[in-house]
Amino acid sequence: MQSMQIRKLVGRGSATRKYDLLTVLGTYALSQDRSLQRQVLRLICLLTARYNWQSDQLSVGQAEIARLWSVDPRTVKREMAAFRDMGWLVEKRPAARGRVTLYGLGMARIITDTRGTWEKVGPDLVARMDDNLPEVPGADSGYVMGGGAQGAEVIPFPQSLPDEPAAQLWADMARQLHAENAGTYQAWFAALRPAEQPGYLVLHAPGGYHATYIRTHLMARLEAALARVAPGLGVMIAG
Structure with a gap:
């Protein structure tokens, strides 16, 4: 499912979908407290500068990220760990001697977390982003439905x-x-x-x-x- 969602970000119409993803990340950030706003801005900057949309790969050393964010390497280590905990970045390959960690985007989690802010952008974005909604298992008494009749999330x-x-x-x-x-x-x-x-x-x-x-x-x-x-x-x- 993850690879299917990434493939929707490449090919015909991919430019619009990339901008939509960056838009919902920014809109979500602006609805949060200052600390989370700064955190998401750092991710947006990193994706814009270094993320490979075609292969779903983000492979950047901590020193380079520190320069990009104007922070020290310890802050980079803490923030990247936070993105992993949130499920927004997925580790594809751990770091090894002479090789940095390889990440992919946790699209399913990003879509789920930002869903509540899509309508602030407009119905056109909601319609486009609904195509990227992750599949979820059936509901039982421990689940509630959110997001309206279309594109509901469990x-x-x-x-x-x-x-x-x-x-x-x-x-x-x-x-x-x-x-x-x-x-x-x-x-x-x-x-x-x-x-x-x-x-x-x-x-x-x-x-x-x-x-x-x-x-x-x-x-x-x-x-x-x-x-x-x-x-x-x-x-x-x-x-």
Whole structure:
């Protein structure tokens, strides 16, 4: 499916589709906080300068990216890890001696995360981008449909069992967080896993950067969502 989506970005009409992708990335970024805006701008700059649209390949050394972004190599390492965590970049080949990491675009995840902002550009873009929507498995009681009748996306929410109050709390919070901002939910909240601790809901992140980003930028949203379903309970991020 990933290769099919990339092939739609080459060949006849490909120039329009490339600009559409860059447009939705920019529109999505402008709907987010300043930190995420800067992060997405860096990706747009990198794609425009070095991404090979025909082969779906991005192969650039950290030193070159640092010059392009006017940052130090440590920032590059952190940001590229963030794009992998988000699913926007997919590692095709790891770095080795004399060879840099080879990435491809995580088109399915980019499309899913930015879908909520397409209508801000216009119905013509929505119609074109709908052709690139990823296929998703059938829905069950743990899924909700979003995006309207055409080009609907299936959003998985955490499943809860009667003996898992933490999972139930997180499922209730997840629906609120997705309703507030689907893109942020998919990028940062969807991967969290709940656990219980006296007085707290503990959410386990998939990695250290993921956890740090949420603590720094998104804790207020989590706390507000938890306060609506379980007043007096605290929330902690582990990872």
